[in-house]
Amino acid sequence: MYLSFKNKRIAQILSVLPNKEVLFEDEMENYNFTIAKSLKLKAAMGYNKRRIAEDGTTSSDLCIHGLEYLFNKDLLNKEEIDALILVTQTPDYIMPPTSNIIQGHFSLKQDMVCMDINQGCAGYVIGLMQSFMLLEQEAINKVVLLNADVLSPKVSKKDRNSNPLIGDAASVTVLEKTINHTEIVFSIKMNGEGAFALQIPAGGAKLPNNDQTAISEEDAHGNFRSKDHLVMKGDEVFNFVQSEVPPLILELLSQTHHDKEDIDYYMFHQPNKFMLQKLADKIGIARDKMPSNIVEEFGNSSGVTIPLNITHNLSNILPEKKLKLCLSGFGVGLTWGATIIDLDKDTYLNTINYKK
Amino acid sequence: MKPKIILILSEIRPEFDFDSQINFIESGMLDSFDVVSLVTALDEEFNISIDGLDIVPENFSTLEAMVALLTKYGCK
Numbered sequence: 001m002y003l004s005f006k007n008k009r010i011a012q013i014l015s016v017l018p019n020k021e022v023l024f025e026d027e028m029e030n031y032n033f034t035i036a037k038s039l040k041l042k043a044a045m046g047y048n049k050r051r052i053a054e055d056g057t058t059s060s061d062l063c064i065h066g067l068e069y070l071f072n073k074d075l076l077n078k079e080e081i082d083a084l085i086l087v088t089q090t091p092d093y094i095m096p097p098t099s100n101i102i103q104g105h106f107s108l109k110q111d112m113v114c115m116d117i118n119q120g121c122a123g124y125v126i127g128l129m130q131s132f133m134l135l136e137q138e139a140i141n142k143v144v145l146l147n148a149d150v151l152s153p154k155v156s157k158k159d160r161n162s163n164p165l166i167g168d169a170a171s172v173t174v175l176e177k178t179i180n181h182t183e184i185v186f187s188i189k190m191n192g193e194g195a196f197a198l199q200i201p202a203g204g205a206k207l208p209n210n211d212q213t214a215i216s217e218e219d220a221h222g223n224f225r226s227k228d229h230l231v232m233k234g235d236e237v238f239n240f241v242q243s244e245v246p247p248l249i250l251e252l253l254s255q256t257h258h259d260k261e262d263i264d265y266y267m268f269h270q271p272n273k274f275m276l277q278k279l280a281d282k283i284g285i286a287r288d289k290m291p292s293n294i295v296e297e298f299g300n301s302s303g304v305t306i307p308l309n310i311t312h313n314l315s316n317i318l319p320e321k322k323l324k325l326c327l328s329g330f331g332v333g334l335t336w337g338a339t340i341i342d343l344d345k346d347t348y349l350n351t352i353n354y355k356k
Numbered sequence: 357m358k359p360k361i362i363l364i365l366s367e368i369r370p371e372f373d374f375d376s377q378i379n380f381i382e383s384g385m386l387d388s389f390d391v392v393s394l395v396t397a398l399d400e401e402f403n404i405s406i407d408g409l410d411i412v413p414e415n416f417s418t419l420e421a422m423v424a425l426l427t428k429y430g431c432k
Contacts, residue, residue, distance in 0.1 A: 033389075040368065041389055044396040160389070221387060235388060242408025274392055281405035 002255060003186045005132040012075060012174040012348040015311040016066040017298060018053040019353050024164055031160035032222050046273030046292060050167040050299025052152040059088045059148035060098050062170030064105055065354050075348060076174060078106060082140040083113040085130055087123035087147045087303060091116060121269045121331025123147055123303030125339055129186045131175045145173040149302040154200055156216065156225035161234050165272055167299020171307035186339040187252045194334040197236045202227040241275060245330050246282045252338050260285050262324060269329040270295040270305040303329050315349040357431060361422050364397045381413045391416050404429045
């Protein structure tokens with residue numbers, strides 16, 4: 001499905017990283033691999049460092065820290081916010097919506113829209129799409145899109161499929177109306193038949209958490225996890241990404257009359273380095289046009305890897321040159337989507353660390 | 357080509373003899389993480405990029421399967 005927007009832009013992106021850094025070498029003994037094998041995988045997959053939240057730190061904490069920073073620096077005016085969207089798989093509570101909690105924390109005006117969206121690795125792209133849809137309304141001139149995940153507590157330390165990569169992070173993206181006729185086009189696809197390729201089996205209504213769901217069991221590949229933990233069918237996810245994402249990108253380029261070279265950077269979600277390099281090769285673009293350093297330096301923080309990719313890698317480049325970016329996210333759902341969007345030279349980009 | 361593949365396999369899993377007819381995947385000699393290391397090493401050794409859709413167990417289950425795969429990419 002293609003969706004098209006005009007006269008809108010991203011004005012600011014701020015990424016928020018927790019301070020706790022975990023090194024792959026410090027956890028290697030959990031994974032039941034030889035040291036030599038672990039080090040080979042480190043190079044191929046991009047296992048290196050990851051940032052995780054301290055116990056008790058939640059998605060709203062990271063988001064509130066980011067918003068406070070923007071308010072305190074006079075980069076964002078509370079009164080101007082007409083909608084607050086939070087994309088997360090780790091809300092503070094099942095109810096109420098975490099976006100409402102954040103609205104209440106800052107005593108934002110009541111004449112606004114708050115909305116939680118349950119999405120994962122494609123969540124930033126879905127959140128941008130929803131933000132631009134809200135900006136179509138006359139009453140809405142500025143939208144704050146929050147994207148946050150604190151998934152590390154939901155991953156077994158002895159799951160070598162997921163634990164070496166998982167990171168926590170949040171981002172605050174401010175979107176607004178502008179006089180710019182450059183079209184912003186999204187391509188979004190969903191396949192619920194693959195919904196259980198990425199899952200936390202227990203904790204919802206179908207299987208509430210209990211003593212049984214907390215029991216850790218060994219799978220066929222030597223990973224230990226319980227039903228309270230994230231489980232990823234790695235082979236299925238890899239095949240899904242390799243088969244569905246390249247045609248999505250090539251068709252979006254064709255639909256918008258762009259050549260591959262017209263795009264300055266392909267800022268994709270970063271599940272692991274190996275998958276990204278294979279995607280770049282398959283799409284036919286240089287690997288340095290698709291950065292893969294976020295997963296190595298900070299871990300895979302679901303959809304937040306996209307805004308973090310932008311703030312970490314482009315904050316020194318953007319002031320010199322307006323950039324045309326292709327953003328793409330893919331994962332839980334199964335959901336995959338992409339957009340081609342310009343970032344103006346004056347777009348505020350920054351990465352900060354969370355402080356309690 | 358075969359000796360190069362065997363050398364790479366032996367570096368990844370030195371405890372096994374890969375000069376055999378056994379199915380490397382079904383026998384557990386190679387797991388999915390080994391395949392990632394193997395693809396990375398083959399890409400580098402033969403200066404190719406194995407397509408993501410070709411990274412399936414059957415293409416790495418025997419030496420013959422790997423030779424057939426690499427031949428498809430023009431390797432000799």
